[in-house]
Amino acid sequence: LSDNLARAQGYIAHFAKTGVCNHIAGQSVAAQSGETFETLSPVDLAPLAQVAKGGAADIDAAVAAAKAAFPSWSKTPGSERRRILIQVAEAIEANAERIAFTECLDTGQALRFMSKAALRGAANFRFFADKAPSAEDGLSLRNANQMNVTSRRPIGPVGVITPWNTPFMLSTWKIAPALAAGCTVVHKPAEFSPMTAKLLVEIAEEAGLPKGVLNLVNGFGEDAGKRLTEHPDIKAIAFVGESRTGSMIMRQGADTLKRVHFELGGKNPVIVFEDADLDRAADAASFMIYSLNGERCTSSSRLLVHHNIYEAFTARVAKVAQGLKVGHPLDPQTVVGPLIHPEHEAKVLAYFDRARIEGATIAAGGQKLGETGCYIAPTLFTDVRNDMAIAQEEIFGPVLSAIPFHDDAEALALANDVPYGLAAYLWTRDLDRAMQMTDALEAGMIWVNSENVRHLPAPFGGVKASGIGRDGGDWSFDFYMETVNVSFPR
Numbered sequence: 001l002s003d004n005l006a007r008a009q010g011y012i013a014h015f016a017k018t019g020v021c022n023h024i025a026g027q028s029v030a031a032q033s034g035e036t037f038e039t040l041s042p043v044d045l046a047p048l049a050q051v052a053k054g055g056a057a058d059i060d061a062a063v064a065a066a067k068a069a070f071p072s073w074s075k076t077p078g079s080e081r082r083r084i085l086i087q088v089a090e091a092i093e094a095n096a097e098r099i100a101f102t103e104c105l106d107t108g109q110a111l112r113f114m115s116k117a118a119l120r121g122a123a124n125f126r127f128f129a130d131k132a133p134s135a136e137d138g139l140s141l142r143n144a145n146q147m148n149v150t151s152r153r154p155i156g157p158v159g160v161i162t163p164w165n166t167p168f169m170l171s172t173w174k175i176a177p178a179l180a181a182g183c184t185v186v187h188k189p190a191e192f193s194p195m196t197a198k199l200l201v202e203i204a205e206e207a208g209l210p211k212g213v214l215n216l217v218n219g220f221g222e223d224a225g226k227r228l229t230e231h232p233d234i235k236a237i238a239f240v241g242e243s244r245t246g247s248m249i250m251r252q253g254a255d256t257l258k259r260v261h262f263e264l265g266g267k268n269p270v271i272v273f274e275d276a277d278l279d280r281a282a283d284a285a286s287f288m289i290y291s292l293n294g295e296r297c298t299s300s301s302r303l304l305v306h307h308n309i310y311e312a313f314t315a316r317v318a319k320v321a322q323g324l325k326v327g328h329p330l331d332p333q334t335v336v337g338p339l340i341h342p343e344h345e346a347k348v349l350a351y352f353d354r355a356r357i358e359g360a361t362i363a364a365g366g367q368k369l370g371e372t373g374c375y376i377a378p379t380l381f382t383d384v385r386n387d388m389a390i391a392q393e394e395i396f397g398p399v400l401s402a403i404p405f406h407d408d409a410e411a412l413a414l415a416n417d418v419p420y421g422l423a424a425y426l427w428t429r430d431l432d433r434a435m436q437m438t439d440a441l442e443a444g445m446i447w448v449n450s451e452n453v454r455h456l457p458a459p460f461g462g463v464k465a466s467g468i469g470r471d472g473g474d475w476s477f478d479f480y481m482e483t484v485n486v487s488f489p490r
């Protein structure tokens with residue numbers, strides 16, 4: 001740990017000196033107002049750096065830069081965009097340790113997961129880079145009288161607004177396809193974890209991304225974020241964050257008829273039947289809620305278990321939760337680090353009180369750990385009813401609510417009885433049951449006998465309050481591009 005800490009301090013030393021600036025048209029710049037805000041380390045609440053507090057004027061400057069860079073970038077041949085974006089991927093790989101260590105300090109998420117997340121950022125760039133040469137391809141459709149030819153064009157400068165959980169990886173998941181499609185970008189990262197967004201734009205430009213193609217404005221949602229969503233020159237907003245923020249963005253973008261893509265909250269069920277491989281199911285259910293501090297949109301935060309195995313299975317998960325190493329995010333042994341920020345910690349702790357009042361049993365955890373930093377114990381609630389707040393609301397921490405069911409119909413009803421519909425996990429060896437359940441589950445992504453294993457060409461996104469639109473594969477390009485049809489007589 002001490003060696004990692006020293007390296008991490010070295011990586012962020014320049015931020016302590018210069019602050020985390022905005023990045024507009026290739027220049028590192030302070031907010032026009034001169035204002036800053038502090039980013040804290042959730043490890044000990046010590047300030048890590050001052051961050052530029054961008055507002056409407058900074059967004060306007062960044063949008064002007066993205067608009068100026070658009071004609072050239074959108075006309076750059078796809079093969080050339082591919083070459084540049086592969087260089088960005090290579091540069092991310094070369095800087096993976098710096099990114100991962102910085103992210104650990106800024107977010108509290110454990111190094112064992114953040115090192116993979118940095119590399120996944122590179123994989124996102126590689127994947128979409130390879131698709132850049134064919135991004136504009138379309139179809140030819142003909143009938144007796146006409147030949148129709150479709151093609152795609154990049155939509156224009158776009159806004160990308162991201163949350164504080166795994167911020168580097170999530171930003172690349174949005175920014176890489178936008179750039180590959182030929183769009184230019186203004187990125188507004190989350191105020192709780194701004195550091196690696198600055199690393200991304202610097203690394204990308206050093207690797208050859210032309211200035212002004214990717215711009216960064218830090219600041220608060222109600223100020224910088226709002227202006228970005230209202231700006232007439234921004235043609236689309238890709239947003240990842242809470243469902244209620246998505247509603248606000250839709251309202252804010254209404255006057256300019258903004259195209260929106262939303263990846264929002266979740267309250268994802270993991271459903272365990274008696275006939276499942278219970279060893280694998282217990283491992284996966286624990287991993288999907290306690291890894292990444294449970295601050296993960298696809299975390300399986302509701303455990304639905306057949307009543308015959310409910311006691312034994314929940315006892316097993318409780319044992320896993322109690323055995324997890326909670327500690328400093330840079331300790332290689334740590335599985336659960338501190339939550340992102342005292343405000344978020346207070347929200348999670350309030351659910352512990354709520355669970356007690358509503359009559360749930362605390363089978364593991366249920367309390368804050370230590371005197372300093374946002375550490376809480378990995379928690380399992382049993383005797384939960386689906387109408388309790390802990391079963392309905394997204395807690396976004398290492399907190400699992402276990403509910404028994406008696407038959408398939410009840411499992412399905414419980415699984416669907418939430419406002420969200422991002423992911424669902426199903427554990428059974430019965431193929432007929434799996435087909436029937438997956439047909440009726442209200443979720444955008446369903447994993448059968450697996451934890452969340454991502455395949456970048458597959459669609460990613462949610463239904464109900466969990467989102468609008470899909471990312472991944474060609475779905476991303478559909479969002480960042482316009483399809484145009486040209487018709488000829490024949």
Ligand code: NAD
Pocket residue numbers: 161162163164165170188189190191219220221222224225226229240241242243245246248249252262263264265266296297394396422462466467
């Ligand atoms: P948040 O909605 O509070 O903030 C996300 C971003 O939106 C931040 O950059 C914030 O500054 C900005 N924002 C806030 N108000 C705004 C406004 N009025 N206009 C424009 N921008 C505004 O979310 P968070 O707390 O940072 O992140 C956690 C949430 O993100 C959880 O709900 C989680 O489920 C969700 N999430 C979803 C996915 C997914 O793929 N579905 C992935 C990761 C996180």
